[in-house]
Amino acid sequence: MPWRNWSDDDELLRDIGDAVRPGPHEQQVMDAGRTVWKFHSTDLDKALAALLYDSHLDGLATVRGPISGAPRNLVFALGELRVEIEVSDAGIEGQLIPPEPGRVVLLDATGPVAETTADEVGCFSFPASRHGPIRIECAVAGRRLATEWIST
Amino acid sequence: MAADMVDWDLPTLVKASLDRDEEAWNELVRRFAGLVAFVIRHYRLSPADAQDVSQLVWLRLVEHLGQIREPSALPGWLATTTRHECERYLRVNGRCVSVDPLTMREAGRGDESEVDELLLAAERRQVLLDALGALAPQHRELLLMLAADPPYAYAEISRILGIPIGSIGPTRSRVLGKLRVTDAVRGYLDADKSAQIGRCP
Numbered sequence: 001m002p003w004r005n006w007s008d009d010d011e012l013l014r015d016i017g018d019a020v021r022p023g024p025h026e027q028q029v030m031d032a033g034r035t036v037w038k039f040h041s042t043d044l045d046k047a048l049a050a051l052l053y054d055s056h057l058d059g060l061a062t063v064r065g066p067i068s069g070a071p072r073n074l075v076f077a078l079g080e081l082r083v084e085i086e087v088s089d090a091g092i093e094g095q096l097i098p099p100e101p102g103r104v105v106l107l108d109a110t111g112p113v114a115e116t117t118a119d120e121v122g123c124f125s126f127p128a129s130r131h132g133p134i135r136i137e138c139a140v141a142g143r144r145l146a147t148e149w150i151s152t
Numbered sequence: 153m154a155a156d157m158v159d160w161d162l163p164t165l166v167k168a169s170l171d172r173d174e175e176a177w178n179e180l181v182r183r184f185a186g187l188v189a190f191v192i193r194h195y196r197l198s199p200a201d202a203q204d205v206s207q208l209v210w211l212r213l214v215e216h217l218g219q220i221r222e223p224s225a226l227p228g229w230l231a232t233t234t235r236h237e238c239e240r241y242l243r244v245n246g247r248c249v250s251v252d253p254l255t256m257r258e259a260g261r262g263d264e265s266e267v268d269e270l271l272l273a274a275e276r277r278q279v280l281l282d283a284l285g286a287l288a289p290q291h292r293e294l295l296l297m298l299a300a301d302p303p304y305a306y307a308e309i310s311r312i313l314g315i316p317i318g319s320i321g322p323t324r325s326r327v328l329g330k331l332r333v334t335d336a337v338r339g340y341l342d343a344d345k346s347a348q349i350g351r352c353p
Contacts, residue, residue, distance in 0.1 A: 003276065006337070009328050016331075017299035019280040025189035025202065032206035033181030036214060041172050043214050057243065109207040133208045149211045151204055151241055 039111040046137070046146040049076035049083055054150070076147040081140040083147055089129050096122035096140045104138040162223040170217055181210065187227060187274040188234050195238040205237045227274060231267045275340070282336035291327040298324060
């Protein structure tokens with residue numbers, strides 16, 4: 001893009017105007033940043049399980065996106081620990097590996113939104129579909145972890 | 153409002169944010185929201201999708217903050233992360249991604265030079281904000297009124313700032329001259345010049 005010429009008074013003043021005026025998009029992005037901090041500044045110390053597999057991103061060559069409504073499978077990993085989830089219109093079903101019971105929390109950008117218990121084989125579910133960024137927090141093999149954020 | 157934080161450099165802001173200083177985080181967000189918004193706009197997402205992507209980008213920054221070794225790489229990291237989230241968002245939500253049939257390159261998926269350009273635009277903007285901060289308050293007020301959209305009428309400026317209408321024009325160009333010789337603008341233009349000289353043909 002051609003830069004405005006700062007040697008010219010009018011062009012410099014136009015750049016100043018653009019610089020000091022947050023556009024509507026920028027304001028939205030700023031608000032999102034403040035919201036995120038309000039609810040997640042305590043996330044700084046969390047052990048992160050990274051996204052290992054996402055069925056919707058498998059095969060990047062596909063030009064068209066996945067069929068709408070098809071369940072999406074994701075695997076998160078921290079060392080040997082795994083959190084596997086399936087996201088569909090019916091909600092989220094998942095399993096902790098190694099399998100064990102425990103508390104599982106679903107979070108969105110505004111903090112915890114649902115909580116459930118994994119059964120003795122590590123299975124858990126959150127009925128109702130979600131929209132927007134989500135993550136799961138749980139304890140696996142005695143270790144507390146949080147999955148990487150995903151968009152749903 | 154911590155006004156002095158505007159002067160904080162990036163490593164200080166990152167470190168303070170890691171110490172859970174909310175004002176430092178807000179300043180980081182304020183400083184880079186333009187860059188993130190710029191990239192998102194490029195992908196023409198709906199407002200709801202743009203909202204999701206911007207939340208994701210900041211959530212990832214919270215995740216990532218502790219691993220930043222080189223704070224000067226943060227703008228590049230933010231631009232790249234925002235692009236990835238936009239592309240991922242389009243794909244996961246089953247939207248078509250338009251592809252140029254000749255190159256099979258996705259429209260909107262810019263190459264690295266495009267990211268560089270966004271970063272440069274963000275840098276130029278920051279230079280102007282720094283320069284404005286270095287001006288005397290009354291001079292800064294004048295420029296902000298003249299740069300407002302729509303700009304203030306001279307009569308109004310005269311009334312608010314208490315200067316004669318006739319001197320607004322000359323003051324405008326004098327203050328713009330002062331802005332050009334602030335450390336921020338001079339430093340930026342000098343660095344730019346030496347970059348041009350050092351560039352291989």
